[in-house]
Amino acid sequence: MKKKIIAANFKMNKTRSDVEYYFDIFMEKIDILKSKSFFTDTEIIFAPSFTLLRDVHGRIKPQDDFIKLASQNFYHKKNGAYTGEINLDMIKDCGCVYAIVGHSERRNIFNESDELIAKKINTIYDDGCVVPILCVGESLSVRNKNNQEIFIGNQLNSALRPIQDRKISSLIIAYEPIWAIGTGVAAKSEDGEKMHNFIHNYIHSNYQISELRVIYGGSVSETNITELITKPHIDGVLVGGASLDPAVFLNVVRLSTD
């Protein structure tokens, strides 16, 4: 069964003591939801900063295997003179089973190119041990010209070209329209559903992927989660701002599994 995903992207927030406090609350409350078998069809993913991966990993008990760890980024080279970078072995070593690739903040603030993103995707499938969460999303000017499908098709094509001829077991795409990230204005659920449907069709007609999940990101909140998550092609959400407070994120989790 394809589990739905509720993922928290902490971005560049929180210290180790913040995380201690966060998980004291989160793990206690999640136990209550767990007792109601909330998680048979749901996976929760945390993507904290690199410095917090071990701390978060330490808070996930073996029996809580519906909670997984993701890195927010990594560098595709094996090892060597790349000051400041973290490779795939290092994030695996910290317990990551997912890696976010090509978040729009990496593309726009740190100038990550389509070519670099494609290399990261290729490295992940060469290695075979983590699943990428590939982020795509159009800007407002692209959306205003109604060019979002062409734009997203191109982003998918350039990132996934290296795996075109391979049989891939699992891939997660995060559709995150840039105009919705951190703005408080999420995509309307009908527009989101349309794009997710487009992405599902696009991937299935161009790539051989056994399990594809397309999740939505951009101002997901307690207010809009129910509407988004009940759409047939929205397989989960990637939550930034609303994941930072454990009570709010717990509510998002709870509402998405109701």
Ligand code: PGA
């Ligand atoms: P947001 O961020 O929920 O704060 O809009 C989402 C993301 O960038 O992953």
